[in-house]
Amino acid sequence: MADPIRPLVIVTGDADGTCDPETGVCAMPEPDGAATEVDPVDEVISESS
Amino acid sequence: MEVADEPVVIEMWTDLGCPWCYVGKHRLQTAIDRRPDAERFEIRLRSFELNPDAPAEPETIESAFIRSHGGDASVVLNAERRIQALAQREGLAFSLDRLNANTFDFHRVLHYANAQGHGLEFFSAVQDRFFAGDINPFDPNVLVEMAESVGLSGSRVREVLDGDEYADAAHADRNEGAALGLTGVPFVVFDRQVAAPGAQSVEVYSRILDQVTSKTVAHG
Numbered sequence: 001m002a003d004p005i006r007p008l009v010i011v012t013g014d015a016d017g018t019c020d021p022e023t024g025v026c027a028m029p030e031p032d033g034a035a036t037e038v039d040p041v042d043e044v045i046s047e048s049s
Numbered sequence: 050m051e052v053a054d055e056p057v058v059i060e061m062w063t064d065l066g067c068p069w070c071y072v073g074k075h076r077l078q079t080a081i082d083r084r085p086d087a088e089r090f091e092i093r094l095r096s097f098e099l100n101p102d103a104p105a106e107p108e109t110i111e112s113a114f115i116r117s118h119g120g121d122a123s124v125v126l127n128a129e130r131r132i133q134a135l136a137q138r139e140g141l142a143f144s145l146d147r148l149n150a151n152t153f154d155f156h157r158v159l160h161y162a163n164a165q166g167h168g169l170e171f172f173s174a175v176q177d178r179f180f181a182g183d184i185n186p187f188d189p190n191v192l193v194e195m196a197e198s199v200g201l202s203g204s205r206v207r208e209v210l211d212g213d214e215y216a217d218a219a220h221a222d223r224n225e226g227a228a229l230g231l232t233g234v235p236f237v238v239f240d241r242q243v244a245a246p247g248a249q250s251v252e253v254y255s256r257i258l259d260q261v262t263s264k265t266v267a268h269g
Binding site: 008009010011014015016017018019021025026027 | 064066069070072073097099118128130135146211229230231232233234235238241242243244245246247248249253257
């Protein structure tokens with residue numbers, strides 16, 4: 001894609017799960033776990049450039 | 050065009066076999082569909098092969114896990130059951146009898162579908178029926194059939210599958226995702242402003258949509 005890479009705000013909202021490209025493993029929720037609601041604006045964990 | 054009506058591009062890095070990509074895409078779509086301006090949003094699916102070394106020949110999820118990690122398949126089966134329960138609570142069919150194999154050819158066809166403007170339809174059709182346990186998407190004939198079901202040319206899909214078209218594009222997607230900070234899939238980038246890793250809740254996706262549209266209005 002031709003779009004330039006621009007700075008990004010990366011948010012976390014306690015995602016239920018993700019699949020890790022390094023291990024190929026899909027992380028699972030804890031049995032008693034539930035997604036926590038967050039404000040994306042307040043949950044900036046990093047910015048990339 | 051009013052600024053508030055300008056299209057918003059949402060890019061989703063994803064892989065076919067990734068259960069969280071399945072759950073996450075449906076949640077994202079739900080968040081979009083709840084909005085009165087839902088038609089503003091365009092989801093573009095980007096390729097990210099989770100396991101480029103996966104064999105071409107399909108195998109069961111248990112076999113794939115044991116081959117790559119060793120040990121006891123009960124680990125992956127227990128995890129699958131937990132995702133199944135979560136998916137089913139959200140109204141999504143989720144079979145534990147899915148197959149696992151290399152998805153690179155699927156991604157090449159996805160790029161062809163994207164080029165024809167049918168990428169989301171094609172991916173969604175294959176993903177939904179794959180997770181429902183209805184199809185083996187690693188069978189070229191099935192991919193052709195699925196492509197035709199969304200209006201794509203079956204003969205062109207066969208040409209893509211028989212050659213190496215879109216291989217560079219699929220690789221480039223993976224590299225671009227990594228450059229944007231991808232550490233896992235799904236990885237959703239909203240208007241190149243905000244990125245959300247993993248399968249977020251509908252509420253989080255909704256708030257990000259609010260955020261990026263307000264930025265578009267403010268800065269657009």
